[in-house]
Amino acid sequence: MLQQLRSLLRGRAWQSAPHKEPSHFDKVDVESRVLETYRLITDVDVPDADIIMATWWETAEWMAKLSPSKGTKVYFLQHYEAFD
Known part of the structure; x- marks a missing residue:
């Protein structure tokens, strides 16, 4: 909806x-x-x-706070970067 309003304010047609x-x-x-x-x-x-x-560090932190009834917690690490 916000994009629609921006478009109208810029004089463009309704998207x-x-x-x-x-x-x-x-x-x-x-x-x-x-x-x-x-x-x-x-x-x-x-x-x-x-x-x-979870597939992202932030959602992994959120997931860790969920109750046990939501399932066994798994963090799917898709790419690992290690910098010196």
Whole structure:
């Protein structure tokens, strides 16, 4: 919505709704949730599960605070950089 207002204020036409990009989860029978804003993840946001996986250091810190009912905590490290 903010982008729409900026466009109008700049004298441009109303922009059409952004196109939803395809997802790896589109054809998988697994519940997925997308948070609409950047914020701390809490127990309310996450269903009870067997495992929960973080893929970023910040979400790993948030995940560590979740209750055990949210699953065994796993941190998927995709790239490791070590600097001297």
